[in-house]
Amino acid sequence: MNAAARVRREKVRIQAATMFEESVSTAARPWLTVIRLPAYAPDLDPTEGVWRWMKRGLTNTAARGVDHLAELVKRRLRACQQQTDLLAGFFASTGMTLEPEPPR
Template identity: 60%
Template sequence: MAGDKRAALDLGTWLYWEDECGQNLRPPQARTWAPCGRTPVVTVTGKGYGRVAVVGLVCAKPGQRTRLMYRVLVRRGQPGEVKGFGPAQFARLLDAAHAQLGGRLVLVWDNDRRHLSRAMRAAIEARAWLTVFRLPAYAPELNPAEGVWSVLKRGLANLAAHDVDQLTMLVKTKLKRMQYRPALLDGFIAQTGLILEPL
């Protein structure tokens, strides 16, 4: 881990990795078992528009249980609705994480244009307890939050939700289950090759 991030961990701060993902009503495809000669078919209604956007934080600190925090945004295709997470939503999530875990926070995220916007930079500067580092371009393998989305998508594979409300319930249920599995979250961090134990 880079020296500045190493120093942040030695000071006892929480290290957060952030990422976003989304899922529409069309389920991800996955392999499954079926009787020989009978190809399984998943029927999708195809009615209406719906998308569930999720932003998540994998939170780690040596000596503490690894945490997963997230927010869900439901898009129904209505005029004037918020289309995705912006600086205000990101800032609210970070404020909630700070209120829950306390102390200084070190946030690591990618170079998404929303993360680099003027409004987001102003929100970061207004929070003295927050330090932000950006991942290198095209390096999802360094972000443990990508593991969360991988497990989530596998859990949704071949499940055809009837509407966006059912899809939202499925997404929240699967994320809630991951929150109670800190060993799984530790595995996502280990998969990146990062070592969080102080030297």
């Protein structure tokens, strides 16, 4: 396998963490990088930037109903998907990149 993979996990119970560590042994999978995060780390989560951007775009918008609100959200998400520099910025704000790490 040529592609590198990354698993991001948040702090979990000790028993679950031990089972997780055993199931993703990096010795058996040199292409896998496990990154441990604290229980709640919004500054390390690129989706937080996406939601912040979404909410800013929907501020002061009056939806006529649930269907209209869903359409507004879909339209905003499509706009986000089309702006690759914006998406890269969400990752950059966390210190992550979209480029794979070189093998160690």
